[in-house]
Amino acid sequence: MPRDDAATHAFLRCTLNTADRVKSARFYREVLDLRQRGEFTDTDADVSALGISQPAHRTRSRLWDRRWSRRTPALELAQWHEPRAHTVVPTPATTTGLRAVGFRVESVATVRTAVARAGRDARMLPSGWPTGTGPTAWTLDPDGVTVELVQSRLTDTDGPVLSHLRLNCTDLARSIEWYEHLGFDVAAKETSTLLPGLPLGLVGQVEVASASLQLGEDDPFRLELLQWVDPPGSAPASSAGNAPGLAHIAFAVEDARMAHRYLEAAGLANGEPPRWNPAPGSTHETGWSVFLTDPDGVRVELAEHTPR
Structure with missing residues (x-):
């Protein structure tokens, strides 16, 4: 088990890559009563941690349920303008x-x-x-x-x-x-x-x-x-960070750099050093984060965030 300042202490958000943020947000608002609480545009953003080498232009919206507070998780809708994705979301229930x-x-x-x-x-x-x-x-x-x-x-x-x-x-x-x-x-x-x-x-x-x-x-x-x-699980259609569908998950850690040192010692760090990205619209995230991939290639972000 990691020490307290290196352990995850909350789920922050899940990013969903969408072809149309407005249409997607309307669905989650009308069906599940989610509310948009923030919108951010990234221009020439470094998204190499997502497996994309070229700078990105994307717009992101964060949706919360009625409990909205810094203690509740968000669904982040990301619409990629560049580079665009051309694959489709895999539909089989068995997809890894x-x-x-x-x-x-x-x-x-x-x-x-x-x-x-x-x-x-x-x-x-x-x-x-x-x-x-x-x-x-x-x-x-x-x-x-x-x-x-x-x-x-x-x-x-x-x-x-x-x-x-x-x-x-x-x-x-x-x-x-x-x-x-x-x-x-x-x-x-x-x-x-x-x-x-x-x-x-x-x-x-x-x-x-x-x-x-x-x-x-x-x-x-x-x-x-x-x-x-x-039947056994089937491989996903695409592992690109801008592929349509559920893209990556973010958890909160007290100290991202300490978490990275712990993960390196445990053999779980995937070669990505801690990185500084300004945390848009947040007074609780510092901007330090670590990106990993789990055993099946799922991208996991550990973002520095003050405990509850």
């Missing part, structure tokens, strides 16, 4: 990498009605998907990103809550160990779950292994790891 952005909702039926008003469909998933949850549905946002809706009694707000990210991995034990090095704890784990494949767009019965990770008991946000056992 960031697979879904998840929300707790008071009523799945009510949100499915809002989805229908937005001209989209939401299908119910097998009971208990993948384990220990209430009724759950999947829908797709305008960019084809999977949005997971989990019915749960809400006590901290009267609207949908950005509650989790689902990440498909190729080796559950390896991914658990990697994220434990960042400071995550295993809240729940299932080595084998059998589910009907049809609601997931697959044929026959499927087998998955899963784990739910959290950053301490006081942080309700979860990172949901899922390993497809049968």
Whole structure:
């Protein structure tokens, strides 16, 4: 386990690359009641940490649920003007990498009605998907990103809550160990779950292994790891940092440079030194951050951010 000032202590945001920020923001506002609290434009930005060598021109919007505060996570919509991306979001449920952005909702039926008003469909998933949850549905946002809706009694707000990210991995034990090095704890784990494949767009019965990770008991946000056992996971269509869909996740650390030293000693640093990027619109982020890739190539940012 890392020392306290090198460990992650909160989920900050997930970046979603979108073809049309206005259209995407409208979907999340109308269906899930997210509110935009900031917009930033990067011109000639250094995005080499995202695997892109040329300077970038992009616009980013950050959306929060009704709990909005520095203690709650954000969904960041990024529209790339240069370099443009030309690939499509992979749709198979088995695709490795960031697979879904998840929300707790008071009523799945009510949100499915809002989805229908937005001209989209939401299908119910097998009971208990993948384990220990209430009724759950999947829908797709305008960019084809999977949005997971989990019915749960809400006590901290009267609207949908950005509650989790689902990440498909190729080796559950390896991914658990990697994220434990960042400071995550295993809240729940299932080595084998059998589910009907049809609601997931697959044929026959499927087998998955899963784990739910959290950053301490006081942080309700979860990172949901899922390993497809049968059928096995499939490779993503693109690993480019500007590829459409869920792009990377950012967690808060007290000291990014100390975190980097710890990760180097643990053999987890991917060769990227700590970097200084001005933190737009934030009085709590310093601008120091470290970029890593997890065992399946998912980009993870550790951004310096004062603890709660």
